[in-house]
Amino acid sequence: xxxxxxxxxxxxxxxxxxxxxxxxxxxxxxxxxxxxxxxxxxxxxxxxxxxxxxxxxxxxxxxxxxxxxxxxxxxxxxxxxxxxxxxxxxxxxxxxxxxxxxxxxxxxxxxxxxxxxxxxxxxxxxxxxxxxxxxxxxxxxxxxxxxxxxxxxxxxxxxxxxxxxxxxxxxxxxxxxxxxxxxxxxxxxxxxxxxxxxxxxxxxxxxxxxxxxxxxxxxxxxxxxxxxxxxxxxxxxxxxxxxxxxxxxxxxxxxxxxxxxxxxxxxxxxxxxxxxxxxxxxxxxxxxxxxxxxxxxxxxxxxxxxxxxxxxxxxxxxxxxxxxxxx
Amino acid sequence: xxxxxxxxxxxxxxxxxxxxxxxxxxxxxxxxxxxxxxxxxxxxxxxxxxxxxxxxxxxxxxxxxxxxxxxxxxxxxxxxxxxxxxxxxxxxxxxxxxxxxxxxxxxxxxxxxxxxxxxxxxxxxxxxxxxxxxxxxxxxxxxxxxxxxxxxxxxxxxxxxxxxxxxxxxxxxxxxxxxxxxxxxxxxxxxxxxxxxxxxxxxxxxxxxxxxxxxxxxxxxxxxxxxxxxxxxxxxxxxxxxxxxxxxxxxxxxxxxxxxxxxxxxxxxxxxxxxxxxxxxxxxxxxxxxxxxxxxxxxxxxxxxxxxxxxxxxxxxxxxxxxxxxxxxxxxxxxxxxxxxxxxxxxxxxxxxxxxxxxxxxxxxxxxxxxxxxxxxxxxxxxxxxxxxxxxxxxxxxxxxxxxxxxxxxxxxxxxxxxxxxxxxxxxxxxxxxxxxxxxxxxxxxxxxxxxxxxxxxxxxxxxxxxxxxxxxxxxxxxxxxxxxxxxxxxxxxxxxxxxxxxxxxxxxxxxxxxxxxxxxxxxxxxxxxxxxxxxxxxxxxxxxxx
Numbered sequence: 001x002x003x004x005x006x007x008x009x010x011x012x013x014x015x016x017x018x019x020x021x022x023x024x025x026x027x028x029x030x031x032x033x034x035x036x037x038x039x040x041x042x043x044x045x046x047x048x049x050x051x052x053x054x055x056x057x058x059x060x061x062x063x064x065x066x067x068x069x070x071x072x073x074x075x076x077x078x079x080x081x082x083x084x085x086x087x088x089x090x091x092x093x094x095x096x097x098x099x100x101x102x103x104x105x106x107x108x109x110x111x112x113x114x115x116x117x118x119x120x121x122x123x124x125x126x127x128x129x130x131x132x133x134x135x136x137x138x139x140x141x142x143x144x145x146x147x148x149x150x151x152x153x154x155x156x157x158x159x160x161x162x163x164x165x166x167x168x169x170x171x172x173x174x175x176x177x178x179x180x181x182x183x184x185x186x187x188x189x190x191x192x193x194x195x196x197x198x199x200x201x202x203x204x205x206x207x208x209x210x211x212x213x214x215x216x217x218x219x220x221x222x223x224x225x226x227x228x229x230x231x232x233x234x235x236x237x238x239x240x241x242x243x244x245x246x247x248x249x250x251x252x253x254x255x256x257x258x259x260x261x262x263x264x265x266x267x268x269x270x271x272x273x274x275x276x277x278x279x280x281x282x283x284x285x286x287x288x289x290x291x292x293x294x295x296x297x298x299x300x301x302x303x304x305x306x307x308x309x310x311x312x313x314x315x316x317x318x319x320x321x322x323x324x325x326x327x
Numbered sequence: 328x329x330x331x332x333x334x335x336x337x338x339x340x341x342x343x344x345x346x347x348x349x350x351x352x353x354x355x356x357x358x359x360x361x362x363x364x365x366x367x368x369x370x371x372x373x374x375x376x377x378x379x380x381x382x383x384x385x386x387x388x389x390x391x392x393x394x395x396x397x398x399x400x401x402x403x404x405x406x407x408x409x410x411x412x413x414x415x416x417x418x419x420x421x422x423x424x425x426x427x428x429x430x431x432x433x434x435x436x437x438x439x440x441x442x443x444x445x446x447x448x449x450x451x452x453x454x455x456x457x458x459x460x461x462x463x464x465x466x467x468x469x470x471x472x473x474x475x476x477x478x479x480x481x482x483x484x485x486x487x488x489x490x491x492x493x494x495x496x497x498x499x500x501x502x503x504x505x506x507x508x509x510x511x512x513x514x515x516x517x518x519x520x521x522x523x524x525x526x527x528x529x530x531x532x533x534x535x536x537x538x539x540x541x542x543x544x545x546x547x548x549x550x551x552x553x554x555x556x557x558x559x560x561x562x563x564x565x566x567x568x569x570x571x572x573x574x575x576x577x578x579x580x581x582x583x584x585x586x587x588x589x590x591x592x593x594x595x596x597x598x599x600x601x602x603x604x605x606x607x608x609x610x611x612x613x614x615x616x617x618x619x620x621x622x623x624x625x626x627x628x629x630x631x632x633x634x635x636x637x638x639x640x641x642x643x644x645x646x647x648x649x650x651x652x653x654x655x656x657x658x659x660x661x662x663x664x665x666x667x668x669x670x671x672x673x674x675x676x677x678x679x680x681x682x683x684x685x686x687x688x689x690x691x692x693x694x695x696x697x698x699x700x701x702x703x704x705x706x707x708x709x710x711x712x713x714x715x716x717x718x719x720x721x722x723x724x725x726x727x728x729x730x731x732x733x734x735x736x737x738x739x740x741x742x743x744x745x746x747x748x749x750x751x752x753x754x755x756x757x758x759x760x761x762x763x764x765x766x767x768x769x770x771x772x773x774x775x776x777x778x779x780x781x782x783x784x785x786x787x788x789x790x791x792x793x794x795x796x797x798x799x800x801x802x803x804x805x806x807x808x809x810x811x812x813x814x815x816x817x818x819x820x821x822x823x824x825x826x827x828x829x830x831x832x833x834x835x836x837x838x839x840x841x842x843x844x845x846x847x848x849x850x851x852x853x854x855x856x857x858x859x860x861x862x863x864x865x866x867x868x869x870x871x872x873x874x
Binding site for chain 2: 048049050069070071072073074075076077079081083085086087096097099100101142143146152
């Protein structure tokens with residue numbers, strides 16, 4: 001189990017991470033989600049011992065690592081740009097950690113590590129001849145070859161083509177499960193976080209905005225920033241009269257406490273009867289079906305549509321009371 | 328070498344921890360810089376101001392010294408102008424066109440810059456000296472001096488101006504053409520303004536080298552013409568008028584510092600403002616009339632460079648018109664009490680190796696420190712290290728002689744010669760290696776640490792192998808600088824410590840005009856220098872620095 005307690009990191013007078021707790025069990029993956037500058041990479045680096053802590057502690061399997069230097073922590077880190085050593089070939093990159101540990105005969109381990117990431121026989125390849133996906137897998141193999149007791153991945157899919165990403169995410173997820181060690185992944189992509197993480201933590205301004213299982217945090221993100229990071233689009237300022245919620249010029253028949261509020265509308269459906277009339281702003285195909293976007297105040301609410309709906313057409317939507325979250 | 332622990336941030340670069348190198352890295356530079364540069368310079372200052380500071384003013388009332396300063400300035404300006412006029416067209420032809428032999432011509436134009444100044448003087452004496460190949464004796468005239476300065480400095484213009492020119496975005500000239508500008512108008516209104524930083528930088532360097540020129544003026548200007556540098560030598564070493572020599576050294580320092588400020592100001596600006604493209608993008612194959620223009624553009628530069636080089640080869644290897652080793656026989660026949668050629672070669676190689684070791688031992692730790700810190704302390708160290716460039720070789724040697732007699736008399740210490748050579752080489756070593764150290768992104772070291780490598784292991788397996796090519800290049804450069812050094816060595820070489828440059832000077836000296844022996848030894852020096860330069864070219868990290 002990897003535990004980080006009350007992690008606080010400062011750069012000069014800038015607070016990068018502030019009092020964040022992390023707990024990841026063996027074989028479990030935590031996805032740190034946040035926009036750039038939210039402190040997710042700093043948190044990862046703090047766990048690896050690459051930045052000094054202002055306060056807090058890092059424990060691995062119950063052992064306090066806070067004052068242990070990076071190279072003795074046994075925590076593997078895959079860097080965002082992979083940080084492959086340009087003066088070493090693929091095999092030498094993968095064997096680097098083994099050699100550092102004084103192991104001379106590395107051939108079999110390297111072959112096994114490359115095999116595990118699907119790059120068998122690439123030992124002699126120069127690292128600048130690798131594609132983005134291959135470089136990512138070499139970096140992963142290099143880290144896994146050292147048999148780390150915990151694994152940290154900084155935007156592991158960040159440099160891959162979007163089309164390629166989902167497939168790699170699936171493979172990576174399987175690989176991580178097989179390693180059976182605590183893993184922390186940094187990402188700014190909500191789908192990637194859900195695909196890879198057993199748990200998700202959304203970081204905002206160096207603090208944890210929300211954390212929990214992917215479905216739980218999606219259902220109640222807790223803050224505007226977290227809702228937007230998790231991929232929600234419809235976060236709007238609304239006014240409640242007590243019996244209805246006024247969003248822009250749309251009036252939703254929802255009973256919430258009277259007053260001004262920021263609300264998240266998680267989902268809505270098109271109904272033929274008894275719904276709220278709205279105007280379609282756009283409609284397009286997004287496999288496997290059509291979606292329509294309707295303007296709701298300053299935000300767009302997307303609903304599944306049976307087919308393309310013409311722009312400007314009036315439709316009725318129904319929103320479940322439980323899909324409206326006060327933030 | 329000690330390196331701080333991996334990972335603690337310097338604080339200046341957010342989100343990116345970096346190695347914080349130990350202050351211990353600065354110790355060699357501080358010892359050498361303060362002990363062997365600042366202290367000698369302060370000694371010159373105190374000697375110049377001496378008991379009566381008013382003396383300096385009255386000194387320049389003397390017609391002789393005023394004319395020396397005036398001659399130094401105007402010959403430097405004339406040399407600079409001539410080098411630009413001849414060099415810029417050559418740079419144009421070499422950077423804008425892709426033709427057969429381009430690389431060879433570029434190399435040919437670069438050769439003079441690495442030749443020792445004494446050898447340059449020997450080459451010009453062979454060409455336009457008494458009984459010179461061209462049949463006209465210009466020795467002792469300003470023409471000979473300016474021609475030699477142009478020969479020596481063309482490489483600076485071609486490399487600096489050509490370097491920027493080859494990276495100018497051709498789309499800009501294309502855009503001007505679509506807006507209706509003629510070729511000439513495009514050059515005047517687009518190309519020339521964009522090249523201005525490089526022109527100014529090249530001009531400043533050529534001025535600097537011509538202003539502090541010593542060996543060339545001493546040998547080609549004798550007996551009538553003298554620059555400040557030559558006058559310092561005459562006053563200090565021949566007539567022992569130390570206060571006058573010191574006062575002239577001060578004037579020298581002021582002039583050089585001014586030229587350096589222009590240079591560094593231009594360098595800083597040229598790096599930031601422009602959108603530059605890959606070098607090959609701007610080059611094209613010549614068509615039609617292009618060939619004529621290329622010939623016209625290159626002819627003056629090639630003439631200036633190839634004639635003296637040819638003269639030295641012909642006069643050494645084929646004296647009297649047929650191939651023979653007469654020159655080498657003359658060298659072997661020289662009285663060993665005057666010049667011992669084998670010993671001179673041995674001394675030069677030995678000093679070169681020691682200077683190289685000192686330059687690396689001081690320069691590499693300092694470069695590591697400068698590259699990894701962006702604080703005031705790193706800027707101070709950088710300035711201290713660059714200072715010897717602002718002095719001149721003769722001033723440095725003169726400073727050694729007047730400063731290092733107390734508390735311990737070091738003036739006959741054999742190590743002084745390589746230390747002086749190293750001082751001149753260290754700025755180049757640092758400039759060559761700092762970009763490489765900077766480019767060794769800190770995340771590679773961090774990655775190594777997360778893989779379990781201790782700081783010592785990281786240094787050995789990451790830093791060292793990545794630094795080695797640049798360090799080897801710097802070493803070759805330091806070696807070449809030491810081989811060719813003349814001005815400082817002339818002051819501080821002890822009896823029996825004669826180097827090749829001193830031996831050549833001695834062979835050309837009064838009462839001992841063994842011209843052909845000097846030519847032969849020059850050729851040996853050229854050969855050794857060429858071997859070291861070839862090594863340098865092979866080892867230099869691609870894309871780092873223009874020369």
